[in-house]
Amino acid sequence: MKKADNNSVMLSENIDGFWGIYKNATLSPFGRWDPFRTIKTDSGNKIGHHTFFSAIRGKRPHEFSSFDTTVHTRKESPSIDTFCELSNGNLPSIIMSKDLKLWQKPLSTYFSKENLIDTKAYTSINLYTPMARIIKELNQKGQEDFNILSGIPLVHILTKHYNTIEEVPTEEFIIYLKNIILTVNECMKSFCNPNYTNCKVLHFYNIGQRAGASIPHLHSQTLIHGNHKGFGWKAYGFLKTYQWNKVFSQDEHYCLACLYSQNLLKDLHGQDLKIKERILWEDDYWLIVVVYAPEADGEIRIIPKRHVASLYELNDSEIDSLAAALIFSNTIQTKFIKKWGKEYFLHLDRNILFRQLPWQTNNDFHFFIDIVPIQQIGGAERSDDHKISQVTPEEITAKMRSFIN
Ligand SMILES: [Zn+2]
Ligand SMILES: [Zn+2]
Structure with missing residues (x-):
């Protein structure tokens, strides 16, 4: 069993960026648009290819037992991982919602160890988020500076350990989906403009190591960009079609x-x-x-x-x-x-x-x-x-x- 052992680091005020909390703007993640495939529209929005740079992403735990090179199979993953520990109240987290109840505010900085085993699903702030949620020096959300990646990064977790969606009982998955919808709606309300037109919301699952997951415990993620200034070609392609x-x-x-x-x-x-x-x-x-x-x-x-x-x-x-x-x-x-x-x-x-x-x-x-x-x-x-x-x-x-x- 591999266990997240960076408790002391997480609790330290000196390490920047956990839960998207940054001391100042210079330490915040930033974005670049590839000049060879980005255009600017009349309204000032960009359409192109965007790359994020975020040092804290490198601190994510890597909890798959080993990289499996066999085609069409999947290695067993550890049955107790970071999200099991989170559910058991052994790791600090900023909890946004539990089942069908909202919990903390989207810009909360309060973290605690909470026993969540009585829930079916919950949403927490991503500890290793690629976006700035709060920039202390600016005493604001950083939404005005379009070079700072400002937004709310959510991790939606099924309390029980499952590796794949097909293992989840339907009733539990319904609560899970409702928890996601409730939480994202609340975060958009507090972070975006009234029509959400400055809001870009990516919602996705990475299931398995090759798909980009670092923790095997089934979860999905939402990235709410609060200072959205454009589209990637792919998303723009769907809208344009x-x-x-x-x-x-x-x-x-x-x-x-x-x-x-x-x-x-x-x-x-x-x-x-x-x-x-x-x-x-x-x-x-x-x-x-x-x-x-x-x-x-x-x-x-x-x-x-x-x-x-x-x-x-x-x-x-x-x-x-x-x-x-x-x-x-x-x-x-x-x-x-x-x-x-x-x-x-x-x-x-x-x-x-x-x-x-x-x-x-x-x-x-x-x-x-x-x-x-x-x-x-x-x-x-x-x-x-x-x-x-x-x-x-x-x-x-x-x-x-x-x-x-
Ligand atoms: Zn687990
Ligand atoms: Zn339609």
């Missing part, structure tokens, strides 16, 4: 994802979308498909049928169903990779990416979720938004369907 399709159809109410999720779209840009051949699961609220032109083979997309721009707008029925949908999708993807992963250079590790735009003033964006397994890729994939596959998503769907009872 929605907007462009609206213009192209000459219908201001047109939404690609609304039609797609209701299976009303047959072809687009001269392509037969073969949606029926790729459906894995469907109910009144969600459609789950294998992605038509995937970033990794076996990528699964979950699309809400209602036109919502983010996770934070879902109602209770949609959340209940989403919990089941995420467990189902991960189970199927895991079974597929266990049987076929070796053939396609796929690993069980995966990222789950929430494609969303939590701007209350934007009606163009339709939220969706991508479950992307880690796959060995090459220069073609890294050169551009481009992918070479040896198998069609329709064939993969047929294989995945064989695992559905």
Whole structure:
């Protein structure tokens, strides 16, 4: 068992950046835009590629037992890790919420050891965050200085130790999702402008070491950028596609994802979308498909049928169903990779990416979720938004369907 042993360091006032608390602006994390692929819009926002620099990220614990080089398998991880210790009240933390109750304020600096074992899920401030939450010298949040990465970094934790989503009971996962929604809504309210237009919210899971996780205990993260001044090309591409399709159809109410999720779209840009051949699961609220032109083979997309721009707008029925949908999708993807992963250079590790735009003033964006397994890729994939596959998503769907009872 490897245990986080930096208690004394965490409690020291002299180490900067834990929980996003910095003494002064010069020590804060900063960002750079690649000049070779960044443009500035008329409104002063940037669109391009952004890199963060944050020294404290190097202090994260590395708790996977060893790096597993075998394709399509995963090493057992320790059953007691930093998040187990946090849940047991053995490590200090700044707790934002417990189950369906808000706890501390988003800009709180109060840390304590709290026994959380009676909860199902909780959200804490990320100890090793890549963003500045509070800059003491400025006595403010640093939102005005756009070179400082200012925001709220959240870690959403299931109290019990699970390695993967497919192990989590549905009831527990529903509380987990509700805890995330409650907490992020509260943080956005206190940190962003009233329309959230200065807010960029990244929500994602890193499951497994190859997917970027440093702690095996299942968790997801939210990065709320409070001084958002632009888009990466990828997020901008999704938004622009929605907007462009609206213009192209000459219908201001047109939404690609609304039609797609209701299976009303047959072809687009001269392509037969073969949606029926790729459906894995469907109910009144969600459609789950294998992605038509995937970033990794076996990528699964979950699309809400209602036109919502983010996770934070879902109602209770949609959340209940989403919990089941995420467990189902991960189970199927895991079974597929266990049987076929070796053939396609796929690993069980995966990222789950929430494609969303939590701007209350934007009606163009339709939220969706991508479950992307880690796959060995090459220069073609890294050169551009481009992918070479040896198998069609329709064939993969047929294989995945064989695992559905
Ligand atoms: Zn654990
Ligand atoms: Zn829509």
